[in-house]
Amino acid sequence: MRIKLKLIVLFVFVSVFNANCQSNKVVTETKIESKKKKKKRKKYKLPNIDLTHWKVTTPAGDGKKPQEVAPPEIMDYATNASLKPYMYNDSTKGALVFYAYPSSATTANTKYSRSELREQMVSGENNVNWTFEQGGYMKGKLAIDDISKDSDGKYHRTIIMQIHGRLTNEQRDLIGEKDHNAPPILKIYWDKGKIRVKTKVLKNLDATEEEMLHEDAWDDDEGFNFEQEVGFKKFTLEVKVTDGKMVVILNENEYKVYENIHMKKWGIFENYFKAGNYLQTRDEGAFAKVRYYDLEVSH
Secondary structure, rough: HHHHHHHHHHHHHHHHHHHHHHHHHHHHHHHHHHHHHHHHHHOOOOOOOOOEEEEEEEEEOOOEEEEEEEEOOOHHHHHOOOOOEEEEEOOOOOOEEEEEOOOOOOOOOOOEEEEEEEEEEEOOOOOOOOOOOEEEEEEEEEEEEEEOOOOOOOOOOOEEEEEEOOOHHHHHHOOOOOEEEEEEEEEEEEEOEEEEEEEEEEEOOOOOOHHHHOOOEEEOOOEEEEEOOOOOOOOOEEEEOOOOOOEEOOOOOOOEEEOOHHHHHHHHHHEEEEEEEEEOOOOOOOOOOEEEEEEEEOO
C-alpha cells in the first residue's frame, strides 16, 4: 500500500514537473521568437532627411549635361530607376547613400562629377537663395562608406559639404555673364580620412563691388585640417553662417571660425548649401560612396 502511494506521488510530481518544463519551454521559445522579431524590425531604418527643399545632381546624363532631379520627383528617389544607382537607401544602417564616379556628364565650370544635393529655399526653384546677413545653418551626420585609391595606394578625396555663391539676375547682367555661377565660399573635403576645409579670399581688398562679382577676383585660402581623424566612422558636421562670419564644427568639439574682411566682402553674394558626394578625381575606375544619416538646414 505504501509502495503504491509513493508511486502515485512520484507520478504526480513527474507530471507536474514535465508540465512546468513544457510551459517554461514554450515561454522561453516565445521570448526568443519575440526578440528575433524585434531585432529583425530594428534592422530596417530610414535616413532622417527631408528632401522637400533639395534637388540632386548625379553622374548620369546625356554625356553633356548631368542628371538633375528636383522636387516633387526627388521624393520618389527610392523607386526612380534612373536615380537608384546614384542615390539610394541603406536600410540596415538608416542612411541615404550617394554614389559617384568619373563621368563625362559634369556641371558647368568643373571637370568632376557628383551625386550631390543642392538646397532650394523654395521647393523646385533655384532663384531664391540667402545671404550671409540673413544667415544659415546646416548639420549633417554622415560617413564614408567606400572610396577608391590612386596609383600610389592613397585614398581619393571627395567634397561632402559646400556653400556655393550665386549671382543674382542683376549681377549676372552687370558683368555680362551667361549664367549665375559664383565661387563656392566653403568646401569641406573628406581627405584621406581627415576633414579639410577650404574657403575663399579676395585678392584685392580695394576692389569695387562690380569687380568682386567676377570669379577671378577670389582665390583659395591655404586650407585647414581638423585634428581628429574620422576615417570611415560616423561623424557630424555643422556649418553656421551669420553676417561676416562662418563657423565649421566637427563632432561638436572642434571648431574653425572665419571672421574677417573676406567674410564681410562675401556679403555681396547670394548662397545655397550643398551636401553629398563630389568626387575630386577623373582616375579610371575611381568611385566613392557617402552615407548621410541626418541632414537639416535652417535660416
